[in-house]
Amino acid sequence: MSTAPPPRAWRRYTPAQTVIHTAARVALAAITIWMLARLGVTWEYVADAPSQVADLLGRMFPPEWSFIGALVDPLVQTINIATLGTAIAVVLAIPIAFLAARNTTPNRATYGLGRLVMVVSRSVDTLIWALIFIIVVGPGSLAGVLAVAVRSIGFVSKLFAEGIEEIDAGQVEAVAATGASRGQTLLYAIVPQVRPVFTGVCIYRWDINVRESTVLGIVGAGGLGFALNEAILGLEWSRVGLILVVVLGVVVISEAVSAFLRKRVT
Amino acid sequence: MLEVSGLDKRYPTGDHALRSVSFTIDGADAVFVIGPSGAGKSTLLRCVNRLVEPDRGTVRLDDLDITALAGKALRDARRRMGMIFQEFNLVERLTVMENVLSGRLGYVSLWQAWRRRFPPDDIEAAFVTLRRVGLEGFENKRADELSGGQRQRVGIARALVQRPRILLVDEPTSSLDPRTSEAVMALIVGLAAEDDIPALVNIHDVPLARAFARRIIGLRDGLVVYDGPVAQADAAVLERIYGGAILAETERSGSGPL
């Protein structure tokens, strides 16, 4: 009678790996706890939070529907800020994108310039741009439009430039070989290739900008956010509720419109 | 008349693609350039219309020194050379008509180009050329809706509508099946003969070259190793151009050396 062989052990990880994994988890947990501790949580507030939220919702809903008339103007302003801001951004982004695309930029200096504009525009949030423009042009829609435009230039030109870099050089070469000028080659070989990308990006950014425009008014740059801020400062919670409902509607509709249009162009 | 002399090209990567290439095309015959992959065939063609800048040497077309031109003068010279590409290089999102009319871009203003307002003569010429390549009624189709053979026909029409003094043809059939290849090659050679212009044709397919060529230029490692009638391009010549491998290839395709 032979004895059964000892049962073989199988582990997914070697002991060393297990130690490393455990150490990593412990470190992560320690960092988390340390950061949590530094948050300075006031536990009385936290304990009170559910009743606070319930109270807030109770005041907001049902919303004050009769206030809707006063929201038409801010609503239109919000859409206008987003649309005009996007339009300005697109116009300015087109030349920047051609500078910042490796295959169309004239030289290294222009490429660097294009990239620099992109980085500066993108690394500052729309709201911060709004704060800056409010100082220059005063509170109101104009500051909002400028903020949306300046923030969008970087985003739009980055995606445009990626679209330009993806074009088929053969088509460009073929048109150039007929004796077409630079401008004509641009119109006949490059524009047709980048057009769907450009259109899609414009619609996409417009959608994002509608959402951003709903809060610009909180810092004083016009639109629904302005009404929201006033309602909050005046403790008119049922109006706040209504504004939030309107914001929800605008954002959902603009997203649906954007998705529909983008499906059409590609 | 096309006169190429002492053409030399070394790419920045170090590839010496052309080494002092010289030849002359007189009259309206199609001249076929054959050679293994990387021999420099495409480079040669692109140096003729200066899509690639040669390092040394000259290219003359009807007494015009193309290598000395720049800017507007170079573009005017390019109008006189029609180019046909291996991958067709149609602008895929434009219609057939717009692609064909792009052969006339050198003759219209930027504004006309943008508004698609070509002179009536150009439009008429485009219709006629579409008919000649067998694409009557295709003018409003988009280029990306066409088959490979149809696309190359549009490419041919785009080159012909330029009313060129010469056709530069870079492996026009490599992306096509054998039957379509023959039809397309016959079309190019036939239409060039009708218009009484020469064609400089790069080609991989030796049997196809034999079927259509009278004169062959053999290129290997950037050097012209043969330039003469197709009839004299025997096995030894092919051996010189391709180095061994070609024998198996010709045998496989069933047509031995003529």
Place this chain on the structure above:
Amino acid sequence: MTATAARTWRPPSPWGRPWVGPVVWTAIIAFLVWNVASLQVDPARIARGFSRFGTVAAKAFPPSFERFGILATGVWESIEMATLSTLFGVLLGIPVAVLAARNVVPLPVYAGGRLVITLARTFHELIVAIIFVKAVGFGPLAGTLTLTLNSLGFFSKLLAEQIETIDRGQIEAIRATGASRAKVLIYGVLPQVLPRIVGLTIYQWDIHLRQSTIIGIVGAGGIGATLYNAFARYDYDFALAILLVIVAIVLVGEAVSAIARKRVQ
């Protein structure tokens, strides 16, 4: 036989009918013109803007790093908020993503999951921050909660889309062994999306870092409050210093995120 007149050709209209294009473009341009007009920009206002810009720029240069302590505290708070909220966001976001993936849960659950994602996505983080500040008071806790909720709209959405594109065959093979739904998730789904989870987590952190620089405007902690106060007190040189630091951390965050994401792929 008469010579036929030269044929004409017009490019086919992308809108189907030739008159639609001009109408659409006229409408768009008219809308934009009306838009510009309603902004009430006049030369005087522009001139005033430029002169004010000059004054502000003169006050802002050179940027002042005198109150470096306040600046550093704000920046560090932003980083903490971004990191914690990413962590919580991922822990909460993974289950939400699973519930919002059509190919692993039944339809009613899926609908619920999508609803959570849509609600979390719709409101701008600034609005959410206002609500949380009301609920738990001023400070970074409100900001952390805001960003955590934001993860359910971004991280969960992209992860759910990822789960929806995974290979069905692998799931079926695990299911065929008699494994329960949960086991199918662990053995069939998770291994396929794990690299993506890591990538998305890093990406989410990058985005939270950006957002953490603004929600302070409504009192939800981070460098945003410091910036807002500097603007409110006309401390433009300090504001410029804060701006430069924000741009720097956003760029560093983006670079770190790009490198890390490249390494996990």
